[in-house]
Amino acid sequence: MNEAPSDPLGAGAECGPRDREMLETLQRETFSYFERYANPSNGLIADKTAPQSAASIAAVGLGLSTYAVAAERGFLSWQEAIARSLAALRFFAASEQSPEPHASGYKGFYYHFLDMQSGRRAHACELSTIDTALLLAGMLTVACYFDGQSGEEREIRDRAEALYRRVDWAWAADAAGTIGHGWTPERGRIPYAWDCGYSEAAILYILALGSPTHPVPSQGYLDWTATFEEKSAYGIHHLYAGPLFIHQLSQVWLDFRGIGDERNRSLGFDYFENSRRATLVQRCYGRENPQGFAHYSENVWGLTASDGPGPAVRTVGGRRREFYGYLARGAPFGPDDGTVAPWAMLGSLPFAPRLVCDAARHLIERLGLKKTDRTGFHASFNATFPETQQNPNGWVAPFQFGLNEGPIVLMVENYLSGLVWNLFRTCPHALRGLRRAGFTGGWLDASALTRGPKV
Numbered sequence: 001m002n003e004a005p006s007d008p009l010g011a012g013a014e015c016g017p018r019d020r021e022m023l024e025t026l027q028r029e030t031f032s033y034f035e036r037y038a039n040p041s042n043g044l045i046a047d048k049t050a051p052q053s054a055a056s057i058a059a060v061g062l063g064l065s066t067y068a069v070a071a072e073r074g075f076l077s078w079q080e081a082i083a084r085s086l087a088a089l090r091f092f093a094a095s096e097q098s099p100e101p102h103a104s105g106y107k108g109f110y111y112h113f114l115d116m117q118s119g120r121r122a123h124a125c126e127l128s129t130i131d132t133a134l135l136l137a138g139m140l141t142v143a144c145y146f147d148g149q150s151g152e153e154r155e156i157r158d159r160a161e162a163l164y165r166r167v168d169w170a171w172a173a174d175a176a177g178t179i180g181h182g183w184t185p186e187r188g189r190i191p192y193a194w195d196c197g198y199s200e201a202a203i204l205y206i207l208a209l210g211s212p213t214h215p216v217p218s219q220g221y222l223d224w225t226a227t228f229e230e231k232s233a234y235g236i237h238h239l240y241a242g243p244l245f246i247h248q249l250s251q252v253w254l255d256f257r258g259i260g261d262e263r264n265r266s267l268g269f270d271y272f273e274n275s276r277r278a279t280l281v282q283r284c285y286g287r288e289n290p291q292g293f294a295h296y297s298e299n300v301w302g303l304t305a306s307d308g309p310g311p312a313v314r315t316v317g318g319r320r321r322e323f324y325g326y327l328a329r330g331a332p333f334g335p336d337d338g339t340v341a342p343w344a345m346l347g348s349l350p351f352a353p354r355l356v357c358d359a360a361r362h363l364i365e366r367l368g369l370k371k372t373d374r375t376g377f378h379a380s381f382n383a384t385f386p387e388t389q390q391n392p393n394g395w396v397a398p399f400q401f402g403l404n405e406g407p408i409v410l411m412v413e414n415y416l417s418g419l420v421w422n423l424f425r426t427c428p429h430a431l432r433g434l435r436r437a438g439f440t441g442g443w444l445d446a447s448a449l450t451r452g453p454k455v
Contacts, residue, residue: 008035013354019418022208026346027412030376033405034063039116043088046116048399054113054122058131060088062406064138064418065252068145069413085142089159093120097166101185107168108214110135126182127189129172133204136164136254140430144423162427169208171218179208194355195220198228198241202250202271210433217286221437225263229370233332234284238277239267242330244304245407247275248347252410254430255421258442271447274424276351283332283355292319293338294383295393298355299362303329303336306380306404309387309395310337316384323385338384342377343404344367350415367393371400379404 015023037046045063047056064085064369095104102120104110111121112128125313143160146153155186174193179201181190184355194201205221231240241247256271264270310323323337330336342363349356363369368391369378379401383394392398413419424430425443434444 005224015353015357015415019357019361021162022357022364023349023412023416024281025068026370026376027150027359027409028073029370029374030405030408031070032068032375033402034070034409035076036375037402038063038084040084040087042091042117042119043084043086044091044114044116044119045402047113047403048401050399053116055116055119056113056402057110057128057129058112058134058401059406060250061135061138062252062402062410064088065141066115066133066406066409068423069409069419071145072413072417072419079175082146082156084160085146085156086152087161089139089142089156089163091119092139092163093159096225099185105132106183106185108163109134109172112182117225123285124186126184128182129179130181130194130201130204132167133207134249136207137203137424138426139163139421141253141420144426149300164207165211165213167211168214169211170214173208173216173220175217175221177208177217178223179204179216179220190392195224196227198221198239198246200246200249202254206250206430206437208431208433209436210429210431212429212432215436218436218438222262225261228263230267231333233281234288236277236281236284238274238281239264239271241278242303242333243281243328244278244302244331244341244344244348247278247351248407248411249346250352251275252407252414253420253424254434255418255425255443259439259444260441261438272351275348279348279352279355281353281355282331282345283350283359286398290332291336291338293336295367296340298336299359300340300367301359302340302342302343303331304341305329305340306339306344307397307399308337308339308380309382309385312385314386316386323382339380339382341380341404343379346377347407347411349411353415367391369393369396376408377403 040279044055045059047052066079070076071078097105099106104119108128109127109132112131113122114123114418115122139160143157146156178193178195181192183189208216211215228239257334260270286296287298289296305328307326308324310325312323314321345356345359369381378396381396385395387395410450414421
């Protein structure tokens with residue numbers, strides 16, 4: 001790979017001891033979500049803190065990954081982390097797989113939302129390919145972490161392996177290997193696919209390509225990456241996607257530092273560097289604040305998919321403002337209504353540690369956006385919207401989400417120790433998938449000389 005450009009903003013500068021203490025506190029407090037909102041009998045984890053919330057299979061995948069961190073850090077005992085992991089793995093192994101509308105999944109995939117108690121499909125939702133990939137990433141993480149010879153640790157590995165091998169990726173893809181979004185028993189296949197534009201689907205394609213039982217052809221991945229759009233903003237050139245989570249989610253597990261596929265080799269920088277650049281764009285956007293939103297600055301940024309205060313229209317300071325509800329917000333080309341998600345900023349910690357630490361400290365010490373019940377940041381806030389009931393700095397989201405909390409715990413750990421990246425670098429299925437996608441270089445070439453699988 002070509003060398004990354006210079007770093008005039010000091011984004012890559014390391015955080016100091018005081019910052020590390022702040023990060024460790026945030027990590028521990030954020031992990032409490034997965035303690036409080038998990039069903040210990042089946043391992044399911046609530047989508048959000050709202051009463052009667054269904055489980056999200058993506059939250060379960062992130063939660064499983066956090067159990068490895070928790071065991072390593074002492075947030076959970078070794079035995080409790082094993083018990084929580086096994087509860088989830090046993091549930092998914094035993095839950096109904098069939099085309100019936102009440103089942104938990106079909107063809108090895110699972111429904112996006114499941115009832116927290118019964119584990120059956122909830123909200124008449126879709127069988128989700130991307131959320132199943134996030135779930136499997138968590139299963140494979142604990143399988144790599146718990147590598148001892150006790151009966152329970154062997155069971156974790158055996159069940160994770162069996163669940164991964166059961167997924168029929170080819171059923172969800174077309175002949176070229178392009179993977180669809182999902183399926184419902186009422187309407188069949190969803191008429192959309194992961195085939196256009198830079199997105200969070202890298203983890204989906206890598207796991208589908210790496211399957212030893214039902215892999216997809218690599219052409220679908222190549223066709224998808226060929227659609228990635230290049231844009232420049234604030235003098236920063238990168239593969240563009242407005243919402244920040246797109247630049248982060250797959251890299252919770254996949255260490256893209258120094259390895260490249262055909263698409264980013266043509267650019268001269270890897271996907272890790274691309275995420276750093278996207279983070280710098282967001283920071284520049286916050287500093288420039290072209291729409292004049294309250295509190296935006298070099299320390300207030302983080303536009304992504306999040307809840308918002310709308311739908312509503314308000315006149316604020318003599319200006320008509322439109323506010324949205326849940327929306328994939330993005331920078332610098334929008335949409336934007338003044339809503340910022342602190343978790344998205346923390347998710348960029350490995351890419352721009354100095355900038356993220358400065359922003360996190362500003363949100364905590366100046367804006368008071370860390371919840372008082374020791375569960376980490378509010379999910380999102382909007383200082384422009386005229387509401388100050390929960391926070392004097394404006395509207396704050398009423399709920400927290402597992403899909404938001406997980407990346408904070410895991411990206412803090414990747415920055416501090418590289419634990420999750422290092423675990424996934426030992427996963428033979430991830431290595432196989434990366435090579436089938438055309439990745440070469442760096443640690444991936446070195447792993448081929450040691451423990452890497454044949455392709």
